[in-house]
Amino acid sequence: MKAIFVTRMFFWKKQWPNLLFWFAFPFVACLSIIHLTDRIQEDVQVPVGFVLEEETLKTDELLQKLEQSDLITPTLLTEEEAIHQLQIHELDSVFIIHEGYEEQIRKGNRNNLVTGIKSNMSFAYSSVKEMVISMVQEETVRSKAAYTVMGLNEQYSGSDSWSYDEIIDETYEVQQQENLITSNLLFNDSVEATEKPSFIEWNTWGLWAIFGLLSTLLLMDWIIKEKNSNTFIRFSFIKIPWHRYLLYTLILYFLAFSLTDLLAIFILDETFSVRILMVLLSFRLTALIMSFFLALLFNNRLVYYGVAFAITLFISVISGVIIPIDGLISNLHWLEGINPINAIQNNEVTISWLFITILGLLLWLIRKEYHYA
Amino acid sequence: MLKVQRIHKKYGKTTVLNNLSFSIAPGEIIGLVGENGAGKSTLLKLLATIEKPTSGKLSYKELTYDKKRKEVRKRIGYVPQDVAIWDDLTVKENMKFFEKLSWVNKSEDELFQLCKDMNLDRWKDPVKNLSGGMKRKLNLAISLIHDPEILLLDEPTVGIDLKSRKEIGAYLQTLKEQQKMIVYISHDMDEITELCDRVICIGSDPFYKNVLEESGKKMIICK
Numbered sequence: 116m117k118a119i120f121v122t123r124m125f126f127w128k129k130q131w132p133n134l135l136f137w138f139a140f141p142f143v144a145c146l147s148i149i150h151l152t153d154r155i156q157e158d159v160q161v162p163v164g165f166v167l168e169e170e171t172l173k174t175d176e177l178l179q180k181l182e183q184s185d186l187i188t189p190t191l192l193t194e195e196e197a198i199h200q201l202q203i204h205e206l207d208s209v210f211i212i213h214e215g216y217e218e219q220i221r222k223g224n225r226n227n228l229v230t231g232i233k234s235n236m237s238f239a240y241s242s243v244k245e246m247v248i249s250m251v252q253e254e255t256v257r258s259k260a261a262y263t264v265m266g267l268n269e270q271y272s273g274s275d276s277w278s279y280d281e282i283i284d285e286t287y288e289v290q291q292q293e294n295l296i297t298s299n300l301l302f303n304d305s306v307e308a309t310e311k312p313s314f315i316e317w318n319t320w321g322l323w324a325i326f327g328l329l330s331t332l333l334l335m336d337w338i339i340k341e342k343n344s345n346t347f348i349r350f351s352f353i354k355i356p357w358h359r360y361l362l363y364t365l366i367l368y369f370l371a372f373s374l375t376d377l378l379a380i381f382i383l384d385e386t387f388s389v390r391i392l393m394v395l396l397s398f399r400l401t402a403l404i405m406s407f408f409l410a411l412l413f414n415n416r417l418v419y420y421g422v423a424f425a426i427t428l429f430i431s432v433i434s435g436v437i438i439p440i441d442g443l444i445s446n447l448h449w450l451e452g453i454n455p456i457n458a459i460q461n462n463e464v465t466i467s468w469l470f471i472t473i474l475g476l477l478l479w480l481i482r483k484e485y486h487y488a
Numbered sequence: 489m490l491k492v493q494r495i496h497k498k499y500g501k502t503t504v505l506n507n508l509s510f511s512i513a514p515g516e517i518i519g520l521v522g523e524n525g526a527g528k529s530t531l532l533k534l535l536a537t538i539e540k541p542t543s544g545k546l547s548y549k550e551l552t553y554d555k556k557r558k559e560v561r562k563r564i565g566y567v568p569q570d571v572a573i574w575d576d577l578t579v580k581e582n583m584k585f586f587e588k589l590s591w592v593n594k595s596e597d598e599l600f601q602l603c604k605d606m607n608l609d610r611w612k613d614p615v616k617n618l619s620g621g622m623k624r625k626l627n628l629a630i631s632l633i634h635d636p637e638i639l640l641l642d643e644p645t646v647g648i649d650l651k652s653r654k655e656i657g658a659y660l661q662t663l664k665e666q667q668k669m670i671v672y673i674s675h676d677m678d679e680i681t682e683l684c685d686r687v688i689c690i691g692s693d694p695f696y697k698n699v700l701e702e703s704g705k706k707m708i709i710c711k
Binding site: 118119121126127129143145344345346347348349350351352353354360 | 505536537538552561562564565566568571572573574575576577581584585586588589590630631634636
């Protein structure tokens with residue numbers, strides 16, 4: 116194996132730019148797609164200016180709720196700045212939260228609390244206005260409810276005396292508990308996401324598998340190059356026969372690719388676990404053996420590259436990683452069966468494809484003709 | 489002694505070699521001549537253990553080809569007709585590549601000396617920049633890394649200049665003096681008559697036979 120490593124280094128020294136490019140390609144492609152999507156998502160959020168004429172607990176609460184919205188990017192500004200930015204269309208619209216907001220809310224009064232200003236290009240004004248109104252209404256309703264509870268307590272001479280703030284806090288607590296019931300379940304030890312939910316949720320390992328498969332296929336072109344070089348005849352007269360030379364070199368590529376998989380766990384911000392490592396390694400071994408057999412079938416590298424791209428495109432379509440095809444898959448279950456990246460997409464260890472490819476490799480190794488040639 | 493006893497070789501229904509027997513002694517150079525498709529390369533592949541005879545027996549010393557193929561192979565240096573070297577690597581890297589995977593360990597100095605003996609001095613040059621003659625010399629040098637006792641050459645000088653051809657011929661004479669057994673295919677009858685001790689003439693074309701009779705070389709005829 117050491118000899119194979121030394122001899123492989125002769126080639127890798129010459130091919131390092133090519134190797135570096137294809138080893139780095141899945142990282143670059145995955146990170147670019149994920150970051151680009153995030154940027155697009157940020158861009159599609161409507162920029163809205165907010166002017167606070169008073170800064171109280173209630174106005175802070177309102178702003179916090181607005182910041183949690185997927186639809187808008189709220190910016191806190193002075194009235195002058197906000198109007199200027201609206202005029203130059205930096206903002207879609209401006210909402211002024213008037214002085215006395217908290218006091219009016221406490222009174223259960225919902226009129227004239229907020230003023231909305233729009234320009235001739237405020238395409239999202241109506242939707243944002245409705246959203247702000249609903250939030251203000253929620254607060255006034257909460258306030259009204261608190262006063263009603265206090266009134267009832269007084270009317271029926273309840274033993275507990277509840278203050279306004281205590282009732283409001285209680286309503287938030289109840290609301291939060293209800294929200295917890297509908298929250299997503301989390302794995303043990305995992306951290307709850309603090310970021311806003313995205314419109315587009317990429318399956319990170321699905322993307323990694325697609326680009327990883329392409330780089331694996333393209334880096335396996337060494338088989339065609341070396342097969343076409345006439346040197347394979349020499350392997351009959353040296354210590355390591357041709358087929359074992361190919362196998363050992365494949366193992367070296369597997370080790371190199373495994374390092375990139377390990378790096379990917381950290382670079383793509385996924386939590387390291389033995390399970391995820393097994394998921395990645397089983398996929399990688401499957402992809403490598405499949406690419407190995409495919410490369411053995413070809414003598415022309417250009418044709419092989421074309422087939423490699425076509426296979427990657429086909430798998431990316433049937434896997435639904437890039438284009439969601441849930442509707443199609445619900446009718447064609449066999450697509451999941453033939454999809455070699457299906458397991459990694461579902462964070463599962465690749466078993467069936469790995470078994471088939473390893474079996475194929477064993478059969479290839481023990482083929483009788485290799486024992487004689 | 490390498491012995492070939494009554495070998496037959498058939499591809500399907502076509503007989504390529506029929507009842508051929510001969511032996512080669514250490515320090516002997518045997519030429520293989522015949523028209524294209526006569527079976528010269530097939531015979532060389534049989535001697536090289538790459539192919540099996542349909543019938544008959546081959547043996548080297550006490551080692552029979554069918555039972556001790558691996559052991560026989562260790563003693564064979566095979567120079568294929570097509571240059572079998574890595575174009576992307578340098579001469580040095582090619583030599584080290586095959587040394588690392590060979591049966592023997594050789595130092596870089598020994599490998600360099602082997603190339604130097606053949607006037608192949610462009611040690612650090614990429615193979616793709618070498619002339620045809622230089623490539624042929626490297627093709628031969630790689631086959632000699634493990635000090636084979638039998639050297640089988642399939643047209644090792646085809647398509648190269650006269651100087652390189654003479655240099656390879658001179659080197660083969662050196663190997664002969666080292667008691668190597670050499671089997672050599674060529675279409676160049678001057679080369680054959682000059683280098684070889686005996687010649688196996690394969691095929692039915694009388695041309696080769698006539699030329700060899702004129703030169704007075706010992707012949708084995710295989711029709």
